[in-house]
Amino acid sequence: AVQLVESGGGLVQPKESLKISCAASGFTFSNAAMYWVRQAPGKGLEWVARIRTKPNNYATYYADSVKGRFTISRDDSKSMVYLQMDNLKTEDTAMYYCTAGQPLAYWGQGTLVTVSS
Amino acid sequence: DIQMTQSPSLLSASVGDRVTLNCKASQNINKNLEWYQQKLGEAPKLLIYYTNNLQTGISSRFSGSGSGTDYTLTISSLQPEDVATYYCYQYNSGFTFGSGTKLEIK
Numbered sequence: 658a659v660q661l662v663e664s665g666g667g668l669v670q671p672k673e674s675l676k677i678s679c680a681a682s683g684f685t686f687s688n689a690a691m692y693w694v695r696q697a698p699g700k701g702l703e704w705v706a707r708i709r710t711k712p713n714n715y716a717t718y719y720a721d722s723v724k725g726r727f728t729i730s731r732d733d734s735k736s737m738v739y740l741q742m743d744n745l746k747t748e749d750t751a752m753y754y755c756t757a758g759q760p761l762a763y764w765g766q767g768t769l770v771t772v773s774s
Numbered sequence: 775d776i777q778m779t780q781s782p783s784l785l786s787a788s789v790g791d792r793v794t795l796n797c798k799a800s801q802n803i804n805k806n807l808e809w810y811q812q813k814l815g816e817a818p819k820l821l822i823y824y825t826n827n828l829q830t831g832i833s834s835r836f837s838g839s840g841s842g843t844d845y846t847l848t849i850s851s852l853q854p855e856d857v858a859t860y861y862c863y864q865y866n867s868g869f870t871f872g873s874g875t876k877l878e879i880k
Contacts, residue, residue, distance in 0.1 A: 692869075694818075702810070702818060702861055704869040718869075721775070759865065760808050760823035767817060 659683035659763045661755045666768030674743045677768050679755030686736040687711065689758050693729060693740050695751035696767075705753070706740060723749075745772045776800050778862055778872035786878045787852050795847040795875045797862035802842050806866035809838055809847045812874075813858045821860075822847065854879055 665677035679691070693705040706729040707718045717729050728741040738755060752767040777800040787793045797807065809822040820829045822838035825845060835850045849856055857879055862872040 694871075701859075701874045702812075702863075702871040704863075704871060707869065720869075754817055760820050760829070761810070761818075761863070762820050762829065764817040764819070 659757075661757060661763055661765035663753065663755050663765045663768035666753065666770045668771045668773065669745055670774050671745060671747055671772055673745055673772075674741070675745060675770060676739055676741045677753055677770065678740075679738045679765060681736045681738065681755075681757065684757070684763070686757075687733040691729075691731055691738040692756045692761065693738075694754045694756055694761075695749075695770075696754070697748075697751045700751075703751075708738065742770070745770075747772050776803065776864055776867050776870050778864055778870050780860075780862060780872035780875050782875060783873065784876050784878070786880045788880045789852055789854060791852045793849045793852050793877065795849075795860050795877070797840075797845045797847070797872050799843045799845070799864055799866075801867075803864045803866035805841055806864055807838075807840065807845050808863045808865070809836075810861045810863060810871075811856075811858045812861065818861065852877075852879070 660682045662680045669675050690709050692707045708729045709716045726744045731738045750772045754767045755765040757763040779798045781796045805825040807825050810818040812818040826838045837848050839846050859874045859876045861874050864870050
């Protein structure tokens, strides 16, 4: 069965950095575009970042709200995708979901990132 | 950037009702639209892809339609387990979720 398991969330102060991870299994990871989607408490879904596959040069795309601060990466040998978050702001507080494919058929259960002083 | 506007934001209906949820794009998205269901405390679940294709394992009560800028998710006979928030999502140009429609049982 397909599994996406996020980890690495926690409480950080504004302007600090945090790296969250997603471990994938049950599908051919190297063939799948990977995404991060977030949801602030009580709010809707917001697409954050996308990374394509090796044949597509691992091209990356970002929401304007995180461009220049967040970096998505992947390690196909480990079936892992990461989100490096720098210069965090209080408005980045959210549940961060890892999701795979097009359409977004597979989702993890999320990891909570709280940015607060 | 493409904006996605969902209406209504809150919908209350009775069990057995036919319900329609709307999603309007700020420009033509060429049917590149998906629908997701999110129940309280859970991750989103894909219901419909490319406007009108039912994801494997999803009840045939759900159907999608639309073209251009206007899209619809229809539940043919509302069931208690359909209580959730529903999001449309476009991937034609960039990636954008709608603000959601919260569906309740009357």
